[in-house]
Amino acid sequence: MTSESAVCKNHPDSFCYVCGEYVSAAFKKPISEVHKKAYLAYFGFGICDQNKQWVPHFLCKNCHLGLLKWFNDCGGGLNFAKPLIWREPHDHNVDCYFCLTRIDGATGKVEYANVMSVTQPVANRTPVNTQPISYSAPSPVRVKYIETHLILPNELDLLISGLNLSERSAEILVKTFQEWKILAPFPGFHRRKVAQVM
Numbered sequence: 001m002t003s004e005s006a007v008c009k010n011h012p013d014s015f016c017y018v019c020g021e022y023v024s025a026a027f028k029k030p031i032s033e034v035h036k037k038a039y040l041a042y043f044g045f046g047i048c049d050q051n052k053q054w055v056p057h058f059l060c061k062n063c064h065l066g067l068l069k070w071f072n073d074c075g076g077g078l079n080f081a082k083p084l085i086w087r088e089p090h091d092h093n094v095d096c097y098f099c100l101t102r103i104d105g106a107t108g109k110v111e112y113a114n115v116m117s118v119t120q121p122v123a124n125r126t127p128v129n130t131q132p133i134s135y136s137a138p139s140p141v142r143v144k145y146i147e148t149h150l151i152l153p154n155e156l157d158l159l160i161s162g163l164n165l166s167e168r169s170a171e172i173l174v175k176t177f178q179e180w181k182i183l184a185p186f187p188g189f190h191r192r193k194v195a196q197v198m
């Protein structure tokens, strides 16, 4: 649909590549190399199809700040574990997210299309683990399922630095959490601080 993308009702670049939300021109950030690195570290797969017109080439302010702060060990993070996944739409009237998402220019209300060409973001807090945890780490995201909370990479970072653990103690803590299966399955565990103890 590459050559036809220009006729989409809403331009693909009016949406955030990461979360798929409509973003006004004043707040959108063009995807940069550091965004690509942070996205890859956070989700475990890269930003792709940037040479295509049927994906956005921008990030919204929340995703921009969330990813970069997280990447720089300054908190941050996103409130979804998997980003919106883009696939090439085939028909503007049937499966085109950009054409079928309705934006009310007067109220700013946006009604997002649920179409085959996109997979919606997956929330962070999925109740897959029934084991409660005994501490409450500060979290930048809204907690929906406290009793089944999986520890996110940035929360683990905060816990390790907050407890001022030695490298050996941190290693034991991480190993224990891994055995208990209470670490969110994020590829971000391979980075810096946590990577040092794994």
Ligand SMILES: [Zn+2]
Pocket (backbone or CB within 6 Å): 005, 007, 008, 009, 091, 092, 096, 097, 098, 099
């Ligand atoms: Zn379209």
Ligand SMILES: [Zn+2]
Pocket (backbone or CB within 6 Å): 016, 017, 018, 019, 020, 021, 059, 060, 061, 062, 063, 064
């Ligand atoms: Zn976004």
